Amino acid sequence: MRDMGKSDDPRVQAQLDRLAGLSIQRDMLGLDAIRTLLSRLGDPHKRLPPVFHVAGTNGKGSTCAFLRAMLEAEGYCVHVTTSPHLVRYNERFRIAGKLIEDARLAELLEEVFDAAEGLGCSFFEITIAAAFSEFARVPADVCVVEVGLGGRLDATNVLEPEVLAACGIAALGIDHERFLLAPEEGVPKEPMARIAFEKAGIAKRGVPLIALENGPLADSEIERVAMDVRAPLSMYRRHWYADCNSGYYEDDTGELSLPAPALAGPHQRLNAGLAAAMLRAQTRVPVSGGAIVAGVESARWPGRLxxxxxxxxxxxxxxxxxxxxxxxxxxxxxxxxxxxxxxxxxxxxxxxxxxxxxxxxxxxxxxxxxxxxxxxxxxxxxxxxxxxxxxxxxxxxxxxxxxxxxxxxxxxxxxxxxxxxxxxxxxxxxx
Missing domain, CATH: 3.90.190.20 (Mur ligase, C-terminal domain)
Structure with a gap:
């Protein structure tokens, strides 16, 4: 039993009860069920505004928070889906800048559950299908999507190059070993290389891939995957740099002086730098240096220091x-x-x-x-x-x-x- 939170709206509570009865993830990860579900819903993932897609073990949620703040500082209307929620399930759906309302959440989940009949979908597959359906329905300028688990076989990885603006990989570490280190033919054997292989699975042909430095084994694997799929790769220290102490930022488009982040901890300068590098590596959604600076100062991400x-x-x-x-x-x-x-x-x-x-x-x-x-x-x-x-x-x-x-x-x-x-x-x- 998971804590989905409680709702005073009986229709929402009924859907939360249904969600609580699902497995968080499948025992064997894969994209077949989510693709079938999205097809039944009219393939909303193919009709999204430009998407920033973020994977990682730690810091991906903070990076998404910086991306949202920077994009909103530029004046864009932003959809965001992140996980997990802290208090209310609604937190997973930020629609055009605001958390989804209870009445619409109940309708949305009813629609997705009806479409998922017979597929045996997981909690996360239902959630992502709901998010993408609402993102396609409600007008906005841009989307920020956080990977749930891994990357290669995560439900969010149905996103195709046509809708992607940039992909990012935050700090990596060993976690979710049951899924991400499960024996499989043709994958790296060393744990950190395997983790990097799974996270780098979000890379798509022609879409900028921006990554933090995660050690030689992980970095080499990210580089190999990017080369295989022909994703332009921008690595920390090689192609861009953010100083954890001074706020100095530099990439091949120029320099910035980033203020101390609103989020606590020196590591947040790197997460802010990753968000900045993702925005500056792509051309679909123009963002000024001033908006990046403003976003660093205004980003909020509860539950992290x-x-x-x-x-x-x-x-x-x-x-x-x-x-x-x-x-x-x-x-x-x-x-x-x-x-x-x-x-x-x-x-x-x-x-x-x-x-x-x-x-x-x-x-x-x-x-x-x-x-x-x-x-x-x-x-x-x-x-x-x-x-x-x-x-x-x-x-x-x-x-x-x-x-x-x-x-x-x-x-x-x-x-x-x-x-x-x-x-x-x-x-x-x-x-």
Whole structure:
């Protein structure tokens, strides 16, 4: 059972209940079902405004947030689909700049479920078919689409060169091993090369592919895939550069001075740079340097090193600063460790298919106390998985109330689902 959120609209709730009964992904990924479903819906994915398509293990959502902010700063009307949602399923559908309304969401999901009869579609296939159907129906200037899982066999990868403006690959790491490292003939054997192969599967002939630097094995694989499909490749440090400290940005079209991003952490300068490089590598949607700068400053992406505001949850620890991050894999753990300083009280909720050391090892001796909480609606690790120093709490409220009386800050992390629960409890509903 997954937490789809709750709706006061009975028609929406009925669709959320149907979604909750589906598998998140198929046991074997593939594009046949989503292509058949989209065909029944009139092939909306072939009638979209220009699309920016973003893959990656970490940072792809932030990159999408920067893209949206930069495009809107230029005055464009933007459709966006990202995953997962934090509090409300509606967050996955930003239609012409606004989250989809409940009434239309209910109608849309009913239409897609009817068309999917007999196909055995997954949760994500239904969601993406709904997003593309609405993107094709409602006028807009441009779309931003985040890959769900992998790239090569992800439901979003039905997008064809005719609608694509640019593709991007954010930071890579080991995650979703069951799917992305499953044995298969003719694919790379080394894990990071295989991950890169899967993510680079979004590359299309003639469409600019822009990538961050991810180590020699991954970079070589991205380069090989791009060459095979004849996608013009623009790699960090080779073709464009963004300085994590100064904000200096440069590519073959010129230089920019990017401000400190609104999103916390030095890694966000790279994500902002990736978004800028994607915009500047393509010609279908003109974007000025001024709009790129404005977008860096205005982008918002909840649940990523987000300092919680005053609310019911933070009121439980009025003497402490509470930061929230959905990071759950070793790469995200490294990024969090580099982005915060000093000791922290760590509250973790982590799905039981994730590595319980992903956050603890990078943070090392900076963990002042460790409390493990469940994730509502999901199978999560118990405190035992985190070692003898971990203590259990029944929920976030109990975890916060039982922290030591000191002024050390708090980090809540380990899952985007837990991040969503924290935002809900604190009354910070993403809009």
């Amino acid at each position: 987000q300092q919680l505001s005053a609310g019911p949850l933070t009121a439980l620890v009025p003497d402490k600063v509470v930061t929230l991050d959905g990071g759950h894999n070793p790469s995200a753990g490294d990024t969090i460790a580099k982005s915060i300083s000093g000791e922290r009280h760590l509250i973790v909720g982590m799905l039981d298919n994730k590595n319980p050391r992903a956050l603890l090892d990078p943070l090392g001796d900076r963990v002042r106390s460790l409390t493990i909480v469940p994730i509502p609606g999901h199978d999560a690790h118990s405190a035992r998985a985190f070692g003898p120093d971990a203590k259990a709490a029944s929920d976030l409220e109990e975890a916060l109330l039982n922290l030591p009386s000191d002024d050390y800050p708090v980090l809540i992390a380990g899952s985007l689902y837990l991040a969503g629960e924290a935002l809900r409890l604190n009354g910070e509903i993403p809009d």
